[in-house]
Amino acid sequence: MNVNAIHADLQQHFDQDLEDIRSFLRQPSISYTGEGIAETAQAVADLIAGLGGEAEVVETPGHPIVYGELWQDAPKTLLIYGMYDVMPTDEDGWMAEPFGAEIHDLPGLGPSVICRGAVNTKGPLAAFFTAMRSIMRVEGKLPVNLLFAVEGEEEMGSRSFPAFAERYAEKLKRADAVLFPFFEQDEAGMPSLVLGTKGMLYVELICTGGDWGGPSERGIHGSYNAWVRSPVWRLTRALASFVDDDENILVDGFFDDVRPLSEREAALLDEQIDAGRFDAGVFREAYAVRRLKDSDDRQAWHRLFSQPQLNIDGLFAGYTGPETKTVLPHQATAKVDVRMVPDMDPDTVLAGLRAHLDKGGFSDIEIKVYNKYPWSKLSLDEPAVQAMIRTYQGLRGELELWPINPGSAPYYVFERQLGLPYVTGGLGHGSRQHSSNEYCTVAGILDFERSMVTFLDEFTRGPQAPQGDAHE
Amino acid sequence: MNVNAIHADLQQHFDQDLEDIRSFLRQPSISYTGEGIAETAQAVADLIAGLGGEAEVVETPGHPIVYGELWQDAPKTLLIYGMYDVMPTDEDGWMAEPFGAEIHDLPGLGPSVICRGAVNTKGPLAAFFTAMRSIMRVEGKLPVNLLFAVEGEEEMGSRSFPAFAERYAEKLKRADAVLFPFFEQDEAGMPSLVLGTKGMLYVELICTGGDWGGPSERGIHGSYNAWVRSPVWRLTRALASFVDDDENILVDGFFDDVRPLSEREAALLDEQIDAGRFDAGVFREAYAVRRLKDSDDRQAWHRLFSQPQLNIDGLFAGYTGPETKTVLPHQATAKVDVRMVPDMDPDTVLAGLRAHLDKGGFSDIEIKVYNKYPWSKLSLDEPAVQAMIRTYQGLRGELELWPINPGSAPYYVFERQLGLPYVTGGLGHGSRQHSSNEYCTVAGILDFERSMVTFLDEFTRGPQAPQGDAHE
Structure with missing residues (x-):
C-alpha cells in the first residue's frame, strides 16, 4: 500500500x-x-x-x-x-x-x-x-x-x-x-x-417513604415535615455514610480486590511524571478544577489509573426548578457510578453497597441496577x-x-x-x-x-x- | 341583613x-x-x-x-x-x-x-x-x-x-x-x-467546586471523580450534619427561642385529643404516610403546632433525567425551608445555619435567601x-x-x-x-x-x- x-x-x-x-x-x-x-x-x-x-x-x-x-x-x-x-x-x-x-x-x-x-x-x-x-x-x-x-x-x-x-x-x-x-x-x-478500561456499575439509590416514615405515594405540603419524616433527609444521611469529609470511600471491602499496578505499569507512569509528560496544571486548567484529590502529581497520576471511584452522577428530590416551592417529597434518588479496576468484581461491589446500606439501617433504600460490566485489560x-x-x-x-x-x-x-x-x-x-x-x-x-x-x-x-x- | x-x-x-x-x-x-x-x-x-x-x-x-x-x-x-x-x-x-x-x-x-x-x-x-x-x-x-x-x-x-x-x-x-x-x-x-402562622425562611444551600476541589465551572466526565472531588458528596456530607438518623435537628441554638405552648393552647390541643377529634390514622391515610415522627397521637399533635421544622423541598445535582448519564457535576443544590414558631427570629435562624456550615468546615457552601418572614399570632x-x-x-x-x-x-x-x-x-x-x-x-x-x-x-x-x- x-x-x-x-x-x-x-x-x-x-x-x-x-x-x-x-x-x-x-x-x-x-x-x-x-x-x-x-x-x-x-x-x-x-x-x-x-x-x-x-x-x-x-x-x-x-x-x-x-x-x-x-x-x-x-x-x-x-x-x-x-x-x-x-x-x-x-x-x-x-x-x-x-x-x-x-x-x-x-x-x-x-x-x-x-x-x-x-x-x-x-x-x-x-x-x-x-x-x-x-x-x-x-x-x-x-x-x-x-x-x-x-x-x-x-x-x-x-x-x-x-x-x-x-x-x-x-x-x-x-x-x-x-x-x-x-x-x-x-x-x-x-x-x-x-x-484496558475500567469496569462500570451504574445504579440508582432510591429512598421512598414507607414503614419507617415519610410520605409513601406523593409529595405532600412542605409544612407537614414538622411531624412527618423526609425521604430526602434519609437518603442524605445514607449517602453521607459512604464517604468521609475528604471523600474517602467507607464501604467495607470496597478496595479488597483492587490489584496494585504492576511494576511495569507503575514504571510507565513514573516515567511520564519524570519526563514532565503529565502536568496536573494543564488538566486542572482544561477542566476548571482548582485542586486534585492528591497534591502530589505522582500520587494523582497513579490514583487515576489504579483506583476505583464512587461518583454521584445525579441527585434529585422534590422541587428542582427555579425560585421556591415547598413540598415534603415522597422520594429521593441518587444516580451513582462505580468505576472498577482489576480485579474488582461488579457483583461483589454491588453486594458491598447493599451491605453498607443494610448495616447503616437503610435496608429500605432500593438499589436499581442500570449497568454492570467488568474491567478489561x-x-x-x-x-x-x-x-x-x-x-x-x-x-x-x-x-x-x-x-x-x-x-x-x-x-x-x-x-x-x-x-x-x-x-x-x-x-x-x-x-x-x-x-x-x-x-x-x-x-x-x-x-x-x-x-x-x-x-x-x-x-x-x-x-x-x-x-x-x-x-x- | x-x-x-x-x-x-x-x-x-x-x-x-x-x-x-x-x-x-x-x-x-x-x-x-x-x-x-x-x-x-x-x-x-x-x-x-x-x-x-x-x-x-x-x-x-x-x-x-x-x-x-x-x-x-x-x-x-x-x-x-x-x-x-x-x-x-x-x-x-x-x-x-x-x-x-x-x-x-x-x-x-x-x-x-x-x-x-x-x-x-x-x-x-x-x-x-x-x-x-x-x-x-x-x-x-x-x-x-x-x-x-x-x-x-x-x-x-x-x-x-x-x-x-x-x-x-x-x-x-x-x-x-x-x-x-x-x-x-x-x-x-x-x-x-x-x-397564627409559622414564619418562613426559604434558602438554597449551594455547593460549587472551588479551592477545596471539585470542578468549578461545569460538569466534567464522570470518570474523573477518581482524582477530582465532588460537590455532590460535599453537599451530601454537609446536609447530613444537620440532622441525625432520626431526623432530629442538630443545629446549635435552633430550638433556643422556641416558646412552649401556653397552658391555654396546650389545653386546647389536649381537649381535641381527649375528644377523639384528632385521629392520626385519618391524616396518615389522606396523605399516604404510614408513620408520624411521634407514635403517640398527643405528642404528634403538640409537635405539629409547637415545633419548627427544617425541610428539604428540593435537592438536585448533575443528571436528573431517565436512564444513565455519567458526569461529575460542578454544583449541587438543596432547597430548604425552616418553619419558625414563636419566638424564633428569622435572622437568628439564618445565622445558625451559616454557623453550622462553618463549624463543619463547609464555609464555602453558599446560602442564598429567597424568603424570610416571621411567625405571627x-x-x-x-x-x-x-x-x-x-x-x-x-x-x-x-x-x-x-x-x-x-x-x-x-x-x-x-x-x-x-x-x-x-x-x-x-x-x-x-x-x-x-x-x-x-x-x-x-x-x-x-x-x-x-x-x-x-x-x-x-x-x-x-x-x-x-x-x-x-x-x-
Missing part, C-alpha cells in the same frame, strides 16, 4: 472529507432520548455501503446496532467497533448550536469543530470512513477485510451489545483484532494508548497494539502508554466474550466530551485520517526488520 | 355560582412560571368591578397585586386578603386536567371539583365573590365596606406584598380586620380556626376572631381552635406592619394542595358561601345578648 500517496490524497480531498464529517455530526443521535437514533443508524449503514460493503441495521431491545462487512479477500480481518450515539446537550454554556458542527477558532487549538459527538465519537467514526475512501481511491481496495459493529447505546452502558455480540459471534470471531477509532492526542499533541504484546505503537512512533515519534482507561467501555465483550484483542487509537485531538462545547480540531482530523491509513498498513504488514544503511 | 333569605338565594343560584367559580379556576395562574398571571390578575379586578367596586392592578417588581375598594358607607371595614396564584402542576398522578375544573365523584366526599387552586385558594376567593353577589341581590348593598388586596406571589413567598402594604398602608389601615377566605373544614366536616379576643367562632358555632355547632398554622403565610404584614387583626376562615372542604388532584367538594362551596354571609353579619352586628325563652 502506498501510504505516502494516500496521505497526499487525503490532503487533496480534505475539504470534502471535512464537509462529510460535519454533515454526519449535524445529525443528532441522543441515546437516552432516542432523538435521531434511527436516522443515524441508517447513516452509518450508508457509510459502509458507500465503501462497497454490506450493512445491516440490527434491531435490539434498545437502539439498533449497525453490522457491516467489507470483505476484501485479504489475509487479515479487522473489526471496527464504534458508537453512533451521543450524550444529551442540556448543559449550559454552549457557544454554538450543539449539533451545528460550526468551526470556531479556539485559543491555542486553532480552527475546531464544535459539536456534540465531535470527539466522542462520531467525529472519529466518520473520519475513519473518509480515510478508507481515500485508500479505495488510491489503491482500489483495502489491505484488510473490515467488519463493523457500531452501536447506539454506548452512552447508556451498551446494554444491547453483549447479546448482539453473542448472536453475531461466529461472524465477529473472524476478526484478528478490534479497532475503536478515536482522537487520542492531548492538547499538547501527545498520543496515548490505553491498555489488554497485552502490550498484541500485534494490533504493536501496530498502533508503530503508527504513533512513525507519525509522531512518541506516545504515552496508559495502564487503563479511567473511563469505562464494554471492551470486555471483545476480550472476554469473543476472545479478540482490541485497541483504541488514532491521532487527532478533541475534548470536553459530556460537557458543553465538545470539540475536535480541524487539523487533527487530517492527522487522524492519515493515522488510520498507517495503522492498517502496520497491522497488515506486521513488524518490519529495521532498515539500515546496508541496503545502499 | 336577612341572612336566611340570602342563604336561600345562594341555594337558588348555586348552579350559576358553581359555573362561575369553575370558570375562574380554569384560568391557569402559576406564580413561578408566570403562566396566566396577568390574565388572572385582571380577572380578579373584574370580579371586584362586577360587584360595583373599583379595582386597580398594581404593578410590583414581581407579579401584580390587585387592590380594590367596595365602599358602602358602612361603619365597619373589612380587608379581604387573597392570592390568585397557584403552584405548578408537574406532579404525576393527576386524574384529570390540572386546570380542567372537572367534577368527579370522590369516595367519601361526593362530587368535587378537581383543579389546581380549588382549595389553595382560587376556589374560596371566587366563592367569596359569588357570596357577595348574593348579598347584593337580596339586600342591595353589603353591611361592610370591603377593601381587597389579592396578590399573585403567595406561593413564592409573597415577596412583593410587604412593600405594597407599606405603599398602600394609609388605605389598608382603614380596615378593622383582615379576612383570608378559605375552606376550613376537614374531611369529617369539622371547621378549624387558626390563631392573633388573639382569641379579637372581634373578627369571635365573629368567625360564632359563625362556625351557628352553622356547624362546633369548631376546632389551632394555636398556629403549621404552614406559613405573610400575615405578619397585617399584624406587625399594619397593626390589623386577621382571621382565616370559612366553611367548605378541600385538600391535596401542592399535590396532584387538588380538590374541593361541591357541597362545601355552598356551605362556604353561606358562612361568608353569616360571618359578615356576625362581624358587623357584634356579639348579641343570648336569646332565651323570656321573649315568649
Whole structure:
C-alpha cells in the first residue's frame, strides 16, 4: 500500500472529507432520548455501503446496532467497533448550536469543530470512513477485510451489545483484532494508548417513604415535615455514610480486590511524571478544577489509573426548578457510578453497597441496577497494539502508554466474550466530551485520517526488520 | 341583613355560582412560571368591578397585586386578603386536567371539583365573590365596606406584598380586620380556626467546586471523580450534619427561642385529643404516610403546632433525567425551608445555619435567601376572631381552635406592619394542595358561601345578648 500517496490524497480531498464529517455530526443521535437514533443508524449503514460493503441495521431491545462487512479477500480481518450515539446537550454554556458542527477558532487549538459527538465519537467514526475512501481511491481496495459493529447505546452502558455480540459471534470471531477509532492526542499533541478500561456499575439509590416514615405515594405540603419524616433527609444521611469529609470511600471491602499496578505499569507512569509528560496544571486548567484529590502529581497520576471511584452522577428530590416551592417529597434518588479496576468484581461491589446500606439501617433504600460490566485489560504484546505503537512512533515519534482507561467501555465483550484483542487509537485531538462545547480540531482530523491509513498498513504488514544503511 | 333569605338565594343560584367559580379556576395562574398571571390578575379586578367596586392592578417588581375598594358607607371595614396564584402542576398522578375544573365523584366526599387552586385558594376567593353577589341581590348593598388586596406571589413567598402594604398602608389601615377566605373544614366536616402562622425562611444551600476541589465551572466526565472531588458528596456530607438518623435537628441554638405552648393552647390541643377529634390514622391515610415522627397521637399533635421544622423541598445535582448519564457535576443544590414558631427570629435562624456550615468546615457552601418572614399570632379576643367562632358555632355547632398554622403565610404584614387583626376562615372542604388532584367538594362551596354571609353579619352586628325563652 502506498501510504505516502494516500496521505497526499487525503490532503487533496480534505475539504470534502471535512464537509462529510460535519454533515454526519449535524445529525443528532441522543441515546437516552432516542432523538435521531434511527436516522443515524441508517447513516452509518450508508457509510459502509458507500465503501462497497454490506450493512445491516440490527434491531435490539434498545437502539439498533449497525453490522457491516467489507470483505476484501485479504489475509487479515479487522473489526471496527464504534458508537453512533451521543450524550444529551442540556448543559449550559454552549457557544454554538450543539449539533451545528460550526468551526470556531479556539485559543491555542486553532480552527475546531464544535459539536456534540465531535470527539466522542462520531467525529472519529466518520473520519475513519473518509480515510478508507481515500485508500479505495488510491489503491482500489483495502489491505484488510473490515467488519463493523457500531452501536447506539454506548452512552447508556451498551446494554444491547453483549447479546448482539453473542448472536453475531461466529461472524465477529473472524476478526484478528478490534479497532475503536478515536482522537487520542492531548492538547499538547501527545498520543496515548490505553491498555484496558475500567469496569462500570451504574445504579440508582432510591429512598421512598414507607414503614419507617415519610410520605409513601406523593409529595405532600412542605409544612407537614414538622411531624412527618423526609425521604430526602434519609437518603442524605445514607449517602453521607459512604464517604468521609475528604471523600474517602467507607464501604467495607470496597478496595479488597483492587490489584496494585504492576511494576511495569507503575514504571510507565513514573516515567511520564519524570519526563514532565503529565502536568496536573494543564488538566486542572482544561477542566476548571482548582485542586486534585492528591497534591502530589505522582500520587494523582497513579490514583487515576489504579483506583476505583464512587461518583454521584445525579441527585434529585422534590422541587428542582427555579425560585421556591415547598413540598415534603415522597422520594429521593441518587444516580451513582462505580468505576472498577482489576480485579474488582461488579457483583461483589454491588453486594458491598447493599451491605453498607443494610448495616447503616437503610435496608429500605432500593438499589436499581442500570449497568454492570467488568474491567478489561489488554497485552502490550498484541500485534494490533504493536501496530498502533508503530503508527504513533512513525507519525509522531512518541506516545504515552496508559495502564487503563479511567473511563469505562464494554471492551470486555471483545476480550472476554469473543476472545479478540482490541485497541483504541488514532491521532487527532478533541475534548470536553459530556460537557458543553465538545470539540475536535480541524487539523487533527487530517492527522487522524492519515493515522488510520498507517495503522492498517502496520497491522497488515506486521513488524518490519529495521532498515539500515546496508541496503545502499 | 336577612341572612336566611340570602342563604336561600345562594341555594337558588348555586348552579350559576358553581359555573362561575369553575370558570375562574380554569384560568391557569402559576406564580413561578408566570403562566396566566396577568390574565388572572385582571380577572380578579373584574370580579371586584362586577360587584360595583373599583379595582386597580398594581404593578410590583414581581407579579401584580390587585387592590380594590367596595365602599358602602358602612361603619365597619373589612380587608379581604387573597392570592390568585397557584403552584405548578408537574406532579404525576393527576386524574384529570390540572386546570380542567372537572367534577368527579370522590369516595367519601361526593362530587368535587378537581383543579389546581380549588382549595389553595382560587376556589374560596371566587366563592367569596359569588357570596357577595348574593348579598347584593337580596339586600342591595353589603353591611361592610370591603377593601381587597389579592396578590399573585403567595406561593413564592409573597415577596412583593410587604412593600405594597407599606405603599398602600394609609388605605389598608382603614380596615378593622383582615379576612383570608378559605375552606376550613376537614374531611369529617369539622371547621378549624387558626390563631397564627409559622414564619418562613426559604434558602438554597449551594455547593460549587472551588479551592477545596471539585470542578468549578461545569460538569466534567464522570470518570474523573477518581482524582477530582465532588460537590455532590460535599453537599451530601454537609446536609447530613444537620440532622441525625432520626431526623432530629442538630443545629446549635435552633430550638433556643422556641416558646412552649401556653397552658391555654396546650389545653386546647389536649381537649381535641381527649375528644377523639384528632385521629392520626385519618391524616396518615389522606396523605399516604404510614408513620408520624411521634407514635403517640398527643405528642404528634403538640409537635405539629409547637415545633419548627427544617425541610428539604428540593435537592438536585448533575443528571436528573431517565436512564444513565455519567458526569461529575460542578454544583449541587438543596432547597430548604425552616418553619419558625414563636419566638424564633428569622435572622437568628439564618445565622445558625451559616454557623453550622462553618463549624463543619463547609464555609464555602453558599446560602442564598429567597424568603424570610416571621411567625405571627392573633388573639382569641379579637372581634373578627369571635365573629368567625360564632359563625362556625351557628352553622356547624362546633369548631376546632389551632394555636398556629403549621404552614406559613405573610400575615405578619397585617399584624406587625399594619397593626390589623386577621382571621382565616370559612366553611367548605378541600385538600391535596401542592399535590396532584387538588380538590374541593361541591357541597362545601355552598356551605362556604353561606358562612361568608353569616360571618359578615356576625362581624358587623357584634356579639348579641343570648336569646332565651323570656321573649315568649
